[in-house]
Amino acid sequence: MSQTRTAARAHILGDDRFGRLARATAGLEPPFAVVDLDAYRANARSLARRSLGKPIRVASKSLRCRHLLADTLRGDGFRGVLAFTLPEALWLAEDHTDVVVGYPTTDRAALRRLATDQRLRERVTLMVDSPEQLEFLHGAARPDPARPLRICLELDASYRLLGGRVHLGARRSPVHSPGQALALARRIADRPGLRLVGMMAYESQIAGVGDAPAAALRGLAVRMMQRASAAELRERRATAVAAVRSVADLEFVNGGGTGSVEGTAAEPAVTEVAAGSGLYGPLLFDTYRAFRPRPAAFFALPVVRRPAPGIVTVLGGGWPASGAAGQDRLPRPVHPGRLAYRATEGAGEVQTPLLGPAADGLALGERVWFRHAKAGELAERVNSFHLVEGDRIVEEVPTYRGEGHAFL
Numbered sequence: 001m002s003q004t005r006t007a008a009r010a011h012i013l014g015d016d017r018f019g020r021l022a023r024a025t026a027g028l029e030p031p032f033a034v035v036d037l038d039a040y041r042a043n044a045r046s047l048a049r050r051s052l053g054k055p056i057r058v059a060s061k062s063l064r065c066r067h068l069l070a071d072t073l074r075g076d077g078f079r080g081v082l083a084f085t086l087p088e089a090l091w092l093a094e095d096h097t098d099v100v101v102g103y104p105t106t107d108r109a110a111l112r113r114l115a116t117d118q119r120l121r122e123r124v125t126l127m128v129d130s131p132e133q134l135e136f137l138h139g140a141a142r143p144d145p146a147r148p149l150r151i152c153l154e155l156d157a158s159y160r161l162l163g164g165r166v167h168l169g170a171r172r173s174p175v176h177s178p179g180q181a182l183a184l185a186r187r188i189a190d191r192p193g194l195r196l197v198g199m200m201a202y203e204s205q206i207a208g209v210g211d212a213p214a215a216a217l218r219g220l221a222v223r224m225m226q227r228a229s230a231a232e233l234r235e236r237r238a239t240a241v242a243a244v245r246s247v248a249d250l251e252f253v254n255g256g257g258t259g260s261v262e263g264t265a266a267e268p269a270v271t272e273v274a275a276g277s278g279l280y281g282p283l284l285f286d287t288y289r290a291f292r293p294r295p296a297a298f299f300a301l302p303v304v305r306r307p308a309p310g311i312v313t314v315l316g317g318g319w320p321a322s323g324a325a326g327q328d329r330l331p332r333p334v335h336p337g338r339l340a341y342r343a344t345e346g347a348g349e350v351q352t353p354l355l356g357p358a359a360d361g362l363a364l365g366e367r368v369w370f371r372h373a374k375a376g377e378l379a380e381r382v383n384s385f386h387l388v389e390g391d392r393i394v395e396e397v398p399t400y401r402g403e404g405h406a407f408l
Contacts, residue, residue: 031302059084061084061102156173170204279293
């Protein structure tokens, strides 16, 4: 069946998005990935509205495409980058003046480069959450006290109950209480060659957990937990920020993620929020009640076998997302509809069988369109994104992988 026929059928089915994508990519050989710029930019506008006037620092790990990162930062409401490794931050700092490394680093070569380059020192901020990290940074970088490295202190935002016996959220930092934050801030202030300029706290149990899962009772439990956690964190974060400000003149206090933008932005102690996944709108963000990003990133795989009625096989497809293994980490076939994995095979490295009523209408060479479970991880599988506006490709841009960089 021709790609023209595929596009026509997509329109008949009432989803012209895939008709547009089929027309735009008719000349491409799958597998390939596309970003629908209309949906992507609508998501950016939505995030900016949700941030209540506070700037959004873009999480680069959720994009992993330098072109789209720059495009987003040119838009209203976005300022600064939240990088995920120091080598990546140094690379991005060639073009961007405000890059915070969202995770601690032990990369000695990158630290030495940072310490000896004035332009990079002014643009890149390192993350710390313990005295041990301060010792490591100082020993590896040997910063000049007259030219200090910029430091951000990470406050753990997890929700703890029953004296810590119940722990909800990621265990990111050992600094959980305002007193611990103040103690570490003083250690930073006493260390020559380091200057504390920011604080960060990421509430993964709110920002990264959908509150409207398929199981209604579970959704109710999640919403109750998130309300209680948000109330506790609001008070604790404000107290910790006030304590740290007594020691250092903070330039920024960062918090939140795509799933908690409006709630985190409403806290007076927070000066900026972080977000990135909401720009692509991956599968894991389909389960939020307060917002619904438009799916903007897709990949297409070709049908290469028709082994039996009701079954087709596509090339590749084993592109799972990171995190605890489960069905929610697999990419999902979204067009044509009514296709599913075989329970005994799932998404395969070389080929993936798909079952369902739509299979019998697919000919060899036709595409099946998929969405990835997480945002930027799709970029680890392809060298480029084809950017689509309307029903045409306007540009092909490299991913990090396509530029020859792997930062993890």
